[in-house]
Amino acid sequence: MRIGFLTVHWTDILDALLVSILLYQIYYLVRGSIASRVFLGYLLVYIFYLLVKGLGLELVTSILQYFMGVGAVALIVIFQQEIRRFLLIIGKSTVFTNNRFLDKWFGQPSAKIKEETLRIVVDACRGIASDFNGALIVLEKKDNLEKYVQTGEILDAKVSKPLITSLFNQYSALHDGAVIVMDGRVQAARCVLPVADGIDVPSDLGFRHRAAIGMSEATDAAVIVISEQTGRISLSVEGELYSNIPPSELELRLREYLSADIQRPPAKS
Numbered sequence: 001m002r003i004g005f006l007t008v009h010w011t012d013i014l015d016a017l018l019v020s021i022l023l024y025q026i027y028y029l030v031r032g033s034i035a036s037r038v039f040l041g042y043l044l045v046y047i048f049y050l051l052v053k054g055l056g057l058e059l060v061t062s063i064l065q066y067f068m069g070v071g072a073v074a075l076i077v078i079f080q081q082e083i084r085r086f087l088l089i090i091g092k093s094t095v096f097t098n099n100r101f102l103d104k105w106f107g108q109p110s111a112k113i114k115e116e117t118l119r120i121v122v123d124a125c126r127g128i129a130s131d132f133n134g135a136l137i138v139l140e141k142k143d144n145l146e147k148y149v150q151t152g153e154i155l156d157a158k159v160s161k162p163l164i165t166s167l168f169n170q171y172s173a174l175h176d177g178a179v180i181v182m183d184g185r186v187q188a189a190r191c192v193l194p195v196a197d198g199i200d201v202p203s204d205l206g207f208r209h210r211a212a213i214g215m216s217e218a219t220d221a222a223v224i225v226i227s228e229q230t231g232r233i234s235l236s237v238e239g240e241l242y243s244n245i246p247p248s249e250l251e252l253r254l255r256e257y258l259s260a261d262i263q264r265p266p267a268k269s
């Protein structure tokens with residue numbers, strides 16, 4: 001196709017479309033943050049570079065070319081949080097990562113939580129919330145949480161209501177940080193979770209709630225938060241925080257989220 005003196009192929013249109021989508025995605029990730037200004041600055045320098053290159057100004061072109069090369073490395077450092085989030089979104093949402101057949105071959109284990117564990121944890125949450133003790137409980141789905149377990153005190157104890165309740169008692173030496181539940185066992189307490197710091201996170205949220213969001217952004221785990229101040233129970237999955245959930249609904253939501261591969265107890269005959 002010819003437009004004036006330009007010859008446009010369908011590949012050029014596809015190229016322009018893909019670049020637009022990419023630029024929009026980058027803008028969407030960095031909008032509102034300081035990184036968006038850096039991105040805009042870099043884009044303007046790049047447009048200027050294309051202009052001087054087109055005009056054949058060789059000296060300026062070579063200086064800008066060098067600047068762009070160093071700038072690209074600087075961008076990776078500045079945007080490391082955004083790049084990480086971008087790759088996580090892609091990794092989480094592709095059909096490949098939700099494909100059971102591929103999971104089997106690429107070693108993604110199935111969710112291991114049992115109904116019994118779920119019931120005990122929710123029961124413990126009910127007690128903790130009514131006592132106004134803060135809590136942060138991570139329930140493993142498929143992702144390996146070993147890295148986070150290592151930040152705390154390893155317990156490897158069978159899940160029980162008295163254990164979870166006493167761990168979050170304000171006089172317990174292990175009440176700070178998060179408890180991680182894996183495979184029907186309290187693997188560790190006092191664990192440190194990644195804190196969400198994106199612009200989507202409401203500024204009035206405290207660090208316990210931010211840690212819950214951060215953990216559910218970084219992994220597919222379900223994270224329960226109980227507020228020490230209000231006694232409210234919230235649930236964070238896939239980077240979203242669902243606030244003020246009654247215990248009965250919490251059990252339903254957890255079952256629904258973790259249910260894909262949940263191990264149900266054998267039916268009584």
Ligand SMILES: Nc1ncnc2c1ncn2[C@@H]1O[C@H](COP(=O)(O)OP(=O)(O)OP(=O)(O)O)[C@@H](O)[C@H]1O
Binds near residue numbers: 206226
């Ligand atoms: N990165 C983290 N990983 C694990 N636990 C954390 C992390 N950051 C904070 N916490 C826990 O949260 C507690 C502080 O909670 P903070 O009051 O800041 O949060 P909050 O969201 O306002 O919760 P609350 O409503 O219970 O006060 C800490 O004492 C600690 O136990």
